[in-house]
Amino acid sequence: MPTAAAVTRGRHRNGPQGLRQPVCRPVTISKTHTFRHTRATDLINVGVPIHVVMRYLGHISPAMTMHYAKTLAVTAEREFLRYKKVTADGRTAEVNPSDLYDLLHLDQRADRVLPNGWCMLPPRQVCSKGNASLTCDKFVTDASHRAELQHQLAQTEGLISRRQAQFTARHGEPMGEDNIWLAGRLAESRALAKVLVALNQVSVHEDGQLRPVRGAVAADRPEPPSTTAQKEPTA
Incomplete structure (x- = not known):
């Protein structure tokens, strides 16, 4: 009689029980990656949003998901x-979404896809702004990126607080808003807050109808507070 270990080895060698290829051969463990690929393709091709599929697969960027699943161009x-x-x-972006899709060649390339939106710079032009997309007039985004934008805002605000604390400990007073590093981070924070508020007001096309998209960000969220501390009056 075979031992339990031998049975387990046999199952691993022959693949998951009951799963067979079209020619009736058992599916081996090394082939189960195919199920993940097929599932991703099926989800995208029936209209599941890309950001939902990203979370389902554990991907960190849309490019990973688009490369992983053979997405139909129409989808x-x-x-x-x-x-x-x-x-x-x-x-709200003035450019027609269909024209923007064609302009960026999104059916052929992914170099204009950003973690939190898209770059509208035509494919033949080269970006000189580096990672400053949130202060660039070529940047667009939509409600499918809300979670990433919220995370980015929290990260930016946290970074400002930590750097201010370090600066104050070293120099005895906080950075002023004219500090070049702080000015850049505050501009990013304000841009993120504006975008998130705007996303609360836009609509989504669904079955030929428009419906509001609501998120966790309050529409009347105030501007980030000034990071310059009030100095005590001198005697």
Whole structure:
């Protein structure tokens, strides 16, 4: 009689019980990655939003998901057009979404896809702003990136607080808002707050209808408070 260990080894060698390939051969453990790939493709092709599939697969960027699943061009375009686009200053993007999709060649390339939105710079032009997309007029985003934008705002505000504490401990007073590093981070924080407020007001296209998109960010969220401390009056 075979031992329990031998049975376990046999199961691992022959693959999950009851799962067979079209030619009736058992599916081996090394082939189960195919199930993940097929599941991702099925989810995207039936219209599940890319950011939901990203969380399902544990991916950290849209590019990983788009590379992983063989997405139909019509599905990718439908997902892109589903949400209204918002610029870095919180305004609804004036460019037609269909024209933007064609302009960025999103059916052929992913170099204009950002973790928190898209860069509208035409493919033949080169970006010189580095990681300053939140203060760039070529940046657009939509409600599918809300979670990433909220995380980025929290990270930015936390970084400002930590750097201010370090600066104060070293120099005896906080950075002024004219400090070049702080000015850049505050601009990013204000831009993120504006974008998140704007995303609360836009609509999503669904089954030919428009419906509001609501998030966790309050529409009347105030501007980030000044980080310059009030100095005590001297005697």
